[in-house]
Amino acid sequence: xxxxxxxxxxxxxxxxxxxxxxxxxxxxxxxxxxxxxxxxxxxxxxxxxxxxxxxxxxxxxxxxxxxxxxxxxxxxxxxxxxxxxxxxxxxxxxxxxxxxxxxxxxxxxxxxxxxxxxxxxxxxxxxxxxxxxxxxxxxxxxxxxxxxxxxxxxxxxxxxxxxxxxxxxxxxxxxxxxxxxxxxxxxxxxxxxxxxxxxxxxxxxxxxxxxxxxxxxxxxxxxxxxxxxxxxxxxxxxxxxxxxxxxxxxxx
Amino acid sequence: xxxxxxxxxxxxxxxxxxxxxxxxxxxxxxxxxxxxxxxxxxxxxxxxxxxxxxxxxxxxxxxxxxxxxxxxxxxxxxxxxxxxxxxxxxxxxxxxxxxxxxxxxxxxxxxxxxxxxxxxxxxxxxxxxxxxxxxxxxxxxxxxxxxxxxxxxxxxxxxxxxxxxxxxxxxxxxxxxxxxxxxxxxxxxxxxxxxxxxxxxxxxxxxxxxxxxxxxxxxxxxxxxxxxxxxxxxxxxxxxxxxxxxxxxxxxxxxxxxxxxxxxxxxxxxxxxxxxxxxxxxxxxxxxxxxxxxxxxxxxxxxxxxxxxxxxxxxxxxxxxxxxxxxxxxxxxxxxxxxxxxxx
Amino acid sequence: xxxxxxxxxxxxxxxxxxxxxxxxxxxxxxxxxxxxxxxxxxxxxxxxxxxxxxxxxxxxxxxxxxxxxxxxxxxxxxxxxxxxxxxxxxxxxxxxxxxxxxxxxxxxxxxxxxxxxxxxxxxxxxxxxxxxxxxxxxxxxxxxxxxxxxxxxxxxxxxxxxxxxxxxxxxxxxxxxxxxxxxxxxxxxxxxxxxxxxxxxxxxxxxxxxxxxxxxxxxxxxxxxxxxxxxxxxxxxxxxxxxxxxxxxxxxxxxxxxxxxxxxxxxxxxxxxxxxxxxxxxxxxxxxxxx
Numbered sequence: 067x068x069x070x071x072x073x074x075x076x077x078x079x080x081x082x083x084x085x086x087x088x089x090x091x092x093x094x095x096x097x098x099x100x101x102x103x104x105x106x107x108x109x110x111x112x113x114x115x116x117x118x119x120x121x122x123x124x125x126x127x128x129x130x131x132x133x134x135x136x137x138x139x140x141x142x143x144x145x146x147x148x149x150x151x152x153x154x155x156x157x158x159x160x161x162x163x164x165x166x167x168x169x170x171x172x173x174x175x176x177x178x179x180x181x182x183x184x185x186x187x188x189x190x191x192x193x194x195x196x197x198x199x200x201x202x203x204x205x206x207x208x209x210x211x212x213x214x215x216x217x218x219x220x221x222x223x224x225x226x227x228x229x230x231x232x233x234x235x236x237x238x239x240x241x242x243x244x245x246x247x248x249x250x251x252x253x254x255x256x257x258x259x260x261x262x263x264x265x266x267x268x269x270x271x272x273x274x275x276x277x278x279x280x281x282x283x284x285x286x287x288x289x290x291x292x293x294x295x296x297x298x299x300x301x302x303x304x305x306x307x308x309x310x311x312x313x314x315x316x317x318x
Numbered sequence: 319x320x321x322x323x324x325x326x327x328x329x330x331x332x333x334x335x336x337x338x339x340x341x342x343x344x345x346x347x348x349x350x351x352x353x354x355x356x357x358x359x360x361x362x363x364x365x366x367x368x369x370x371x372x373x374x375x376x377x378x379x380x381x382x383x384x385x386x387x388x389x390x391x392x393x394x395x396x397x398x399x400x401x402x403x404x405x406x407x408x409x410x411x412x413x414x415x416x417x418x419x420x421x422x423x424x425x426x427x428x429x430x431x432x433x434x435x436x437x438x439x440x441x442x443x444x445x446x447x448x449x450x451x452x453x454x455x456x457x458x459x460x461x462x463x464x465x466x467x468x469x470x471x472x473x474x475x476x477x478x479x480x481x482x483x484x485x486x487x488x489x490x491x492x493x494x495x496x497x498x499x500x501x502x503x504x505x506x507x508x509x510x511x512x513x514x515x516x517x518x519x520x521x522x523x524x525x526x527x528x529x530x531x532x533x534x535x536x537x538x539x540x541x542x543x544x545x546x547x548x549x550x551x552x553x554x555x556x557x558x559x560x561x562x563x564x565x566x567x568x569x570x571x572x573x574x575x576x577x578x579x580x581x582x583x584x585x586x587x588x589x590x591x592x593x594x595x596x597x598x599x600x601x602x603x604x605x606x607x608x609x610x611x612x613x614x615x616x617x618x619x620x621x622x623x624x625x626x627x628x629x630x631x632x633x634x635x636x637x638x639x640x641x642x643x644x645x646x647x648x649x650x651x652x653x654x655x656x657x658x659x660x661x662x
Numbered sequence: 663x664x665x666x667x668x669x670x671x672x673x674x675x676x677x678x679x680x681x682x683x684x685x686x687x688x689x690x691x692x693x694x695x696x697x698x699x700x701x702x703x704x705x706x707x708x709x710x711x712x713x714x715x716x717x718x719x720x721x722x723x724x725x726x727x728x729x730x731x732x733x734x735x736x737x738x739x740x741x742x743x744x745x746x747x748x749x750x751x752x753x754x755x756x757x758x759x760x761x762x763x764x765x766x767x768x769x770x771x772x773x774x775x776x777x778x779x780x781x782x783x784x785x786x787x788x789x790x791x792x793x794x795x796x797x798x799x800x801x802x803x804x805x806x807x808x809x810x811x812x813x814x815x816x817x818x819x820x821x822x823x824x825x826x827x828x829x830x831x832x833x834x835x836x837x838x839x840x841x842x843x844x845x846x847x848x849x850x851x852x853x854x855x856x857x858x859x860x861x862x863x864x865x866x867x868x869x870x871x872x873x874x875x876x877x878x879x880x881x882x883x884x885x886x887x888x889x890x891x892x893x894x895x896x897x898x899x900x901x902x903x904x905x906x907x908x909x910x911x912x913x914x915x916x917x918x919x920x921x922x923x924x925x926x927x928x929x930x931x932x933x934x935x936x937x938x939x940x941x942x943x944x945x946x947x948x949x950x951x952x953x
Contacts, residue, residue, distance in 0.1 A: 588912060
């Protein structure tokens, strides 16, 4: 059910500085793709270009072509519509602090005009189950605020919130870097299950995580895509020396 | 070759979970829940609306300037520059000159500052540097409370409490021992320039004090510690480590206080005597620019009369603007370099 | 006399120690001198006003000159009415300008607006009264609650704008991004997410502005003008608490002086309530860093 994303010759700029150079990549639907690379290599920027979050920064520019199935992400479609189809989970969990758990999950739907009470209840329950948070919060949905949960729970709440609008792709920008190992493990489990229904792109600086979770991996270095292949191959027999240097820890 | 450091093949790779959690998908088909539009138009409209509010603010100041200039046109044409240097105020014969009011405004504000500056600085220094921690909050709160009292209530209290005290105790005392200065001559009516100066001082202390506190807090702790480490007493530390660094800001606070004093209307009107006279003695009644507008505007017959009053309003406006801008620049120069608070 | 613990260095001289003590005493004296009028004012308000605060005072309109009794009911109502009109003008424009400055105005034009708002803040209230007179009273040909409301509304704007901008800037960018990531349009994010998160601080700003203009008299002198009778119409002269206190205070009648104190007491209660609510809200909610 997840749809693939085709990236063709993507460039991105922050003002005058070019941060992505000619990225081309074919992200498989219903699979998880990891994006790895040293700090500052453009991984986050790349992923933010996929759902057009990059352009929310003043003076930011993108050129190139991104397609999600039949849909052109850039040419002619409104950013807002793209972001409904491509969801995002951020590095630091960011639930809406003034809203309850229920309201957080329902936020994406409500803010887009969907108000049917009964179906909202269904969607909230389904999303929380999908993100493995349901059992822990089902008795306090409306009483507890989103910000009162633990870090790991907050992140799963953010995942549920992103899933509630039923995107086809889920982008995750270092979702576990602010979490403890147990919460990290739970989220990695989650990704296994979500893969079947959604396409997942996960940015991570943790190579073990990439190998645990993703079938495909792309290695970025200084704004360029150095190598993109099946995860096994990248981590056992990388084609590019730079990739090998990175995964053996010689730099970055 | 890559294996060793990473050990990837040895770690469990992507795997199905042990207990199969079935994801129940109760939804029938991929019918989008959200059908709304692109939001483009709404975004632009919203931006314009908010911009409009910002423009409103500009427009309001422009409107103020426009109306004041337009209203004072008549008077300007009749009297020119000299309007502010003549003291003839004769509505019957249509002769107007604002010097008495300018004088009254300046003198009352100066008296107020003279009294307020030491008090406000003392309060600020005490609260920031000397007060025990548990006292800081309540003291700060109470000085802010002083700022919240409306002018008319200050005036009410001044008429019935301050003025009798002045008339019966303070002014006779001052007249007897300091009359030789020429500042305390004449009959002690109570009502007059001194009363206005005192009540203005009370009103202006909170502003000077709170801005001074702000700039004093903006001075980094390291500065204080540097002075203390040289073996200074607390007062010496305050003087060299804090006040000296914050002096531009303190000057700004004082000027802000001046700005407030210049524009203050009600309390002054109620105790200054409202006579357009110029006298050296502080016991004499006087008149300020704001007071004459307050007292005579609604009864001004005749276009020149009204225009003269509006011209005084224009002068007051320009005076307070210049003073306030100067003050802002000074305060900004201190608090900008050392942020008093950090944003989350 | 050399200090044995630090041989070679003179001890802290009597002079220096004396100055230190004097400074502390001086500062403490300043605090006392400043608090004295505060206590005195509140004390007198209660002392002189409380006796006259009765049901009659709160429900009757003023009696003709010379007759004892009567109250300020119309003035209390008038103040509420004028403040309502002022809020309708000041709050939307103030919050709108604040939103503009925080979300769209990080540029030169925004700086200009910010500066102008500060300028507007410093304009003496009597001058605002003149302008309201020119644009409302002169056009309509009579004094009115509307004119008073316009004057006070204009005065509310800078305080509300500054508070709104500050509170919106405190909302972390990542919260906005979370909403964008869900496909929410920018305007919707600003209103339903950002503003909502900052709401308690914004409300505080509004209440501060409210408390500030509630006690204003000068701008009402020739806009609302005052009224000895009931008035609910927006286009007629209207009584206001602050105006009434002023008129009574400067009058020669003892009876009116007594009522002036009572009116002043009510006015200060209103304002203290608003300021305390602000302090209370500052204790909870998103108000880090505001003084």
